Amino acid sequence: xxxxxxxxxxxxxxxxxxxxxxxxxxxxxxxxxxxxxxxxxxxxxxxxxxxxxxxxxxxxxxxxxxxxxxxxxxxxxxxxxxxxxxxxxxxxxxxxxxxxxxxxxxxxxxxxxxxxxxxxxxxxxxxxxxxxxxxxxxxxxxxxxxxxxxxxxxxxxxxxxxxxxxxxxxxxxxxxxxxxxxxxxxxxxxxxxxxxxxxxxxxxxxxxxxxxxxxxxxxxxxxxxxxxxxxxxxxxxxxxxxxxxxxxxxxxxxxxxxxxxxxxxxxxxxxxxxxxxxxxxxxxxxxxxxxxxxxxxxxxxxxxxxxxxxxxxxxxxxxxxxxxxxxxxxxxxxxxxxxxxxxxxxxxxxxxxxxxxxxxxxxxxxxxxxxxxxxxxxxxxxxxxxxxxxxxxxxxxxxxxxxxxxxxxxxxxxxxxxxxxxxxxxxxxxxxxxxxxxxxxxxxxxxxxxxxxxxxxxxxx
Amino acid sequence: xxxxxxxxxxxxxxxxxxxxxxxxxxxxxxxxxxxxxxxxxxxxxxxxxxxxxxxxxxxxxxxxxxxxxxxxxxxxxxxxxxxxxxxxxxxxxxxxxxxxxxxxxxxxxxxxxxxxxxxxxxxxxxxxxxxxxxxxxxxxxxxxxxxxxxxxxxxxxxxxxxxxxxxxxxxxxxxxxxxxxxxxxxxxxxxxxxxxxxxxxxxxxxxxxxxxxxxxxxxxxxxxxxxxxxxxxxxxxxxxxxxxxxxxxxxxxxxxxxxxxxxxxxxxxxxxxxxxxxxxxxxxxxxxxxxxxxxxxxxxxxxxxxxxxxxxxxxxxxxxxxxxxxxxxxxxxxxxxxxxxxxxxxxxxxxxxxxxxxxxxxxxxxxxxxxxxxxxxxxxxxxxxxxxxxxxxxxxxxxxxxxxxxxxxxxxxxxxxxxxxxxxxxxxxxxxxxxxxxxxxxxxxxxxxxxxxxxxxxxxx
Numbered sequence: 026x027x028x029x030x031x032x033x034x035x036x037x038x039x040x041x042x043x044x045x046x047x048x049x050x051x052x053x054x055x056x057x058x059x060x061x062x063x064x065x066x067x068x069x070x071x072x073x074x075x076x077x078x079x080x081x082x083x084x085x086x087x088x089x090x091x092x093x094x095x096x097x098x099x100x101x102x103x104x105x106x107x108x109x110x111x112x113x114x115x116x117x118x119x120x121x122x123x124x125x126x127x128x129x130x131x132x133x134x135x136x137x138x139x140x141x142x143x144x145x146x147x148x149x150x151x152x153x154x155x156x157x158x159x160x161x162x163x164x165x166x167x168x169x170x171x172x173x174x175x176x177x178x179x180x181x182x183x184x185x186x187x188x189x190x191x192x193x194x195x196x197x198x199x200x201x202x203x204x205x206x207x208x209x210x211x212x213x214x215x216x217x218x219x220x221x222x223x224x225x226x227x228x229x230x231x232x233x234x235x236x237x238x239x240x241x242x243x244x245x246x247x248x249x250x251x252x253x254x255x256x257x258x259x260x261x262x263x264x265x266x267x268x269x270x271x272x273x274x275x276x277x278x279x280x281x282x283x284x285x286x287x288x289x290x291x292x293x294x295x296x297x298x299x300x301x302x303x304x305x306x307x308x309x310x311x312x313x314x315x316x317x318x319x320x321x322x323x324x325x326x327x328x329x330x331x332x333x334x335x336x337x338x339x340x341x342x343x344x345x346x347x348x349x350x351x352x353x354x355x356x357x358x359x360x361x362x363x364x365x366x367x368x369x370x371x372x373x374x375x376x377x378x379x380x381x382x383x384x385x386x387x388x389x390x391x392x393x394x395x396x397x398x399x400x401x402x403x404x405x406x407x408x409x410x411x412x413x414x415x416x417x418x419x420x421x422x423x424x425x426x427x428x429x430x431x432x433x434x435x436x437x438x439x440x441x442x443x444x445x446x447x448x449x450x451x452x453x454x455x456x457x458x459x460x461x462x463x464x465x466x467x468x469x470x471x472x473x474x475x476x477x478x479x480x481x482x483x484x485x486x
Numbered sequence: 487x488x489x490x491x492x493x494x495x496x497x498x499x500x501x502x503x504x505x506x507x508x509x510x511x512x513x514x515x516x517x518x519x520x521x522x523x524x525x526x527x528x529x530x531x532x533x534x535x536x537x538x539x540x541x542x543x544x545x546x547x548x549x550x551x552x553x554x555x556x557x558x559x560x561x562x563x564x565x566x567x568x569x570x571x572x573x574x575x576x577x578x579x580x581x582x583x584x585x586x587x588x589x590x591x592x593x594x595x596x597x598x599x600x601x602x603x604x605x606x607x608x609x610x611x612x613x614x615x616x617x618x619x620x621x622x623x624x625x626x627x628x629x630x631x632x633x634x635x636x637x638x639x640x641x642x643x644x645x646x647x648x649x650x651x652x653x654x655x656x657x658x659x660x661x662x663x664x665x666x667x668x669x670x671x672x673x674x675x676x677x678x679x680x681x682x683x684x685x686x687x688x689x690x691x692x693x694x695x696x697x698x699x700x701x702x703x704x705x706x707x708x709x710x711x712x713x714x715x716x717x718x719x720x721x722x723x724x725x726x727x728x729x730x731x732x733x734x735x736x737x738x739x740x741x742x743x744x745x746x747x748x749x750x751x752x753x754x755x756x757x758x759x760x761x762x763x764x765x766x767x768x769x770x771x772x773x774x775x776x777x778x779x780x781x782x783x784x785x786x787x788x789x790x791x792x793x794x795x796x797x798x799x800x801x802x803x804x805x806x807x808x809x810x811x812x813x814x815x816x817x818x819x820x821x822x823x824x825x826x827x828x829x830x831x832x833x834x835x836x837x838x839x840x841x842x843x844x845x846x847x848x849x850x851x852x853x854x855x856x857x858x859x860x861x862x863x864x865x866x867x868x869x870x871x872x873x874x875x876x877x878x879x880x881x882x883x884x885x886x887x888x889x890x891x892x893x894x895x896x897x898x899x900x901x902x903x904x905x906x907x908x909x910x911x912x913x914x915x916x917x918x919x920x921x922x923x924x925x926x927x928x929x930x931x932x933x934x935x936x937x938x939x940x941x942x943x944x945x946x947x
Contacts, residue, residue, distance in 0.1 A: 115880075116881065117883070118880075118881065118883065118887075118888070118892060119882065119883045119884050119887035119888050119891065119892060120883040120884065120887075122836065122837060122884065122887045122891070123832060123833050123834075123836045123837070124832060124833065125832050125833070126832075152877055152880060153877075155877035156876075156877040156878045159876065159877055159878065160878065316823065318827070319823035319824060319826060319827045320822075320823055320826055320832060320891075321826075321832050322826050322827050322829070322830040322831055322832050323827070345892075349887065349891035349892045350878055350891070350892050351878070352878065361781075362777065362780035362781055363780060365780060365781055365782070365783050366779070366780045366783050366784075368783070369783040370783055371584060371585060371586050371587075371781060371782050371783050372584050372585065372586070373584075375583065375584045376583060376584070414919075414920070414923070415617075415620065415919070416613055416614075416616035416617040416620055416914075416917075416919045416923070417617045417620065417621065417811055417812070417813065417895075419576075419579075419613060419919070419923040419926070420577065420579065420923060420926050420927055420930060421580065422578070422579065422580045422581040422930070422934070423580050423581065423583065426580035426581075426583045426810065427579070427580050430580065430583070430781075430810035430811070431579060431580060431806075431810045431811050433894060433895075433896055434878075434894075435894055435896035435897075436896075453877075456877075458875075458876070458877050458880070459875070462875070462877070462880040462881060465880070465881050466881055469881060469883075473883070
């Protein structure tokens with residue numbers, strides 16, 4: 026135990042039971058469930074946004090600190106990571122329901138998205154950040170337009186984010202150029218909490234030439250690429266029928282598997298795609314958002330095959346327009362449930378595996394595997410405190426099972442990013458939800474107007 | 487609008503937006519989504535446990551009442567109904583995870599259940615009631631042992647319940663006799679909040695003779711029957727291989743489709759079973775608990791086919807030993823999601839259908855279709871108030887979608903049964919959870935002991 030230093034810590038969290046990874050530097054996703062343990066009476070000493078020391082209550086008792094949180098009876102987890110979302114789309118939550126994806130996109134979402142003003146995006150991003158902080162999410166990978174506006178919301182609300190400015194080839198050269206400009210201009214902002222990606226929309230809306238150029242730019246500038254690919258089986262089948270290649274083949278052929286890539290959804294990834302993923306020289310992340318796949322009647326992400334192929338499978342919510350929530354805790358629970366059903370194997374995707382996907386694997390998927398995703402000295406202090414005293418989480422026989430299968434996002438009491446407390450005992454400290462929701466409500470009538478006949482893009486896989 | 491009566495009401499809830507059914511007496515489950523509407527500025531006037539009047543705030547302003555709840559900004563729903571659970575099994579929540587059902591039953595649950603003392607059952611039932619009240623459940627159908635002990639918990643906590651004393655043919659004549667004794671002895675207790683059922687365990691643990699005798703007793707005493715049947719496809723296949731009949735055939739042949747029956751799960755119900763269900767002269771309820779089916783890797787309940795066959799499909803959680811929660815709100819959400827996937831049809835099981843299954847259809851499934859399940863004059867005052875002001879439920883474009891796909895059980899603020907407030911603004915009024923959980927924790931070591939080699943029953947479908 027270190028002697029109490031002269032300079033006070035910024036924050037000390039005492040008395041919690043902490044989820045620790047035996048080896049936070051382990052990068053092999055096949056060891057998913059290994060080495061998660063729960064250590065009672067843990068104290069986390071935070072300095073300059075970093076976990077400086079992990080000790081016990083006795084060890085922390087003598088350490089001076091500017092702020093202390095008594096977490097007696099609470100469980101500390103690494104903050105959850107939303108590996109793929111479109112945060113401002115919370116503004117459209119619940120507007121268009123019970124429709125297949127073509128109709129959903131072409132008749133509703135893409136006409137309405139052409140109405141989005143910077144003010145609506147700014148409000149939507151703030152509301153999304155509030156929802157994520159409330160639900161224990163400390164970092165999100167956003168794939169959307171106006172990332173400069175979203176960056177302001179990230180800066181203000183205190184979250185961590187990886188931002189990718191989406192583009193279609195239908196926008197001409199300007200789209201790709203703006204995606205690069207934003208990636209270079211925004212990275213490092215918000216005290217380093219913002220990282221960036223290049224963000225072509227998908228192989229069916231971006232040409233092979235643009236994808237290949239994006240791969241070259243990614244390598245040149247040290248940027249990852251975040252895009253939709255093989256979102257569902259129909260996309261894969263259409264791609265095969267049109268040019269004899271799967272979406273993953275397209276990624277391989279355009280060089281996107283030789284840079285760090287984050288693939289959204291991948292429910293249409295086939296066994297024949299696995300060799301290409303195994304042979305990738307870049308880091309392959311796949312973001313799985315299981316709720317929306319059920320809702321559209323799709324298959325789910327083939328997590329077991331992807332893990333076997335060495336991909337980092339992270340958890341996600343997609344945008345709330347389709348998914349209705351940004352609840353990564355629910356994504357964790359659903360991943361455990363849906364993957365058991367998909368594999369017809371109740372022994373697969375244990376609660377510990379689910380926790381590993383939600384923490385270290387998600388951090389690796391978004392390119393932050395050495396920075397967050399684990400409570401360990403030297404990592405950024407992104408963590409949540411969870412209350413398991415409610416009747417729905419008692420008694421506790423096994424903490425992993427209780428967290429994954431009984432607890433809910435609403436049981437998160439406190440959310441901390443970079444050592445800053447963004448929610449304390451259920452109260453948000455950086456977003457005024459009634460004010461944001463109130464202003465948004467006034468703008469909704471203009472937002473949902475479809476009479477103009479414009480459409481941001483056409484869905485035609 | 488009625489003139490203010492001289493005698494004060496017991497409780498008036500004012501200012502809520504209320505979910506009302508256009509025709510609460512409609513009994514055809516094929517009209518599932520019809521007629522749900524949301525009426526703003528509603529006031530509910532409650533007298534002697536009954537909804538005496540539904541009016542607006544102005545209409546209620548002059549009415550005297552012993553108690554008023556200002557529900558401005560909240561949504562009032564009929565209380566949710568848990569159509570099949572084993573409430574005391576919350577004591578085993580999370581103990582045995584990630585195992586197929588045979589191993590789960592034979593190596594763990596049935597040996598451990600032989601340890602259950604009346605005190606553990608009493609504590610478990612109270613904890614279960616607390617969890618359900620917290621999650622907006624006002625009524626549950628329990629299938630378990632020691633229903634006399636459970637009845638005390640129901641009486642004390644204020645919930646409504648249908649209790650069925652489970653029996654196996656391996657218990658000899660005594661099991662069936664006790665099931666009848668308890669059904670006759672407990673019905674009407676707790677001021678009429680307790681109704682009862684005969685509760686044979688399942689066709690694979692109860693002989694045809696016992697099932698037929700149960701059907702005769704049900705008819706004789708005006709009791710419904712609550713049992714597991716066709717829980718999964720393997721059970722149906724085994725039943726066919728052993729004696730050429732499906733579990734539903736067995737129910738038909740033993741007369742159980744000619745009395746009011748509540749079938750738990752039914753995920754192994756086949757198309758060939760539908761004519762028997764259509765021809766039933768009794769009321770057919772089916773309780774669907776979708777979470778556990780995912781966890782065991784099973785198919786789900788064929789809701790569309792059952793609705794077409796005239797069955798009342800209610801929502802359920804099963805016991806928390808397998809399901810981990812008694813969260814009927816989650817069952818509602820999962821039913822919408824999983825049924826879309828099962829039918830590969832995003833237009834099926836809309837949010838309004840899900841709400842109807844959670845309310846009127848569930849009430850009919852448990853035999854209370856004329857008593858609860860709808861906010862209507864003359865019905866018992868079982869209702870919940872839901873807060874949609876959180877960041878995860880804003881903005882609201884469509885209340886049905888927000889309730890089913892964005893809201894969570896934790897958004898229930900107030901739970902009322904028979905006009906009695908069991909949770910007020912998040913605080914339980916009838917159960918001391920820390921006391922119950924504390925005593926239970928002390929009893930757990932003895933509870934989970936398996937060294938004695940006893941087993942309550944053997945799972946061998």
